[in-house]
Amino acid sequence: MWTRLLDALASLALLVAVFVPLERAFPARKTQPIARRELTLDGAFFFGQYLLWNLVALTLLVFADGTLRHHGPSSFQAWVASTPWWAQGLAAVLLGDMLVYWFHRACHSWEPLWRIHSVHHSSESLDFVAAHREHPIDGICTQLAANLPAFMMGVSLQSLAGFIAFRGMWAIFVHSNVRLPLGPLRWIFGAPELHHWHHAKNFRGHNYANIAPWIDLLFGTHHCPEGEETYALGLEEKLPEGYFAKLAHPFKPAIAWIFRAPAAQRQLAGSASLHEPPPHFAPSAAGATQVPANVPVAVLQVDPPLQTL
Ligand SMILES: [Zn+2]
């Protein structure tokens, strides 16, 4: 545990040493301070990742790697092994990027995944610390999607470790409050101004491939107008405040339904009749049914899950 804490502090020191000077010298949003609102919340996500969730993700990746290596399509893997190492690596990375792109699009189109992914979008400022605001399920699924093609092909994690580490840093860079002329790197690995547009409050549906912008070009989701960044970031909806509340946010409909359903059934079973309104529901002068304040909420809310919050 202490070793992990020291690793986390060393990583934080490295990120501060690299990104604070960059954000001060080349800010994308000049008025955004380094010590901004919700910095401590994003710090909690950073330490959550380094102290716990990265370990869970790595354990699952090693398990998936071992399982697919030993039980995957062996003749296909033998053919892949006969090709040059650079072709193996390139194919694994391109296919991984493609899978991440479609997983990310699914996160924006399917409500249960959006509830998880919306945690990442809830930050109203972007910088190298906000890059770590991510629900652990979101992060783990993204890591699995990125590496699944490599595992299927029998390409080991170790052979891609350096490249994976570089892209991890680049993923933090595209969230940073930095604007730099990147030249061709912008088209190969993406740029902060591209990913910042993905976090725009009132303009969604673009730049899903965080660090592989060619995929957005391919599928018509690339968007990057020139000019200053003045648009609002974050969400229209309000997510609960705090680290643990945000971790619980995706499960709130299910939790509410689990606790609400038995209570509602008890209330309904206790009623004199399910077909006649109970006596305290008195019609108003306008004809509308008025609900007294003392009626239990559970009687009124017996909706199915995922539609109630
Ligand atoms: Zn997104």
Ligand SMILES: [Zn+2]
């Ligand atoms: Zn992002």
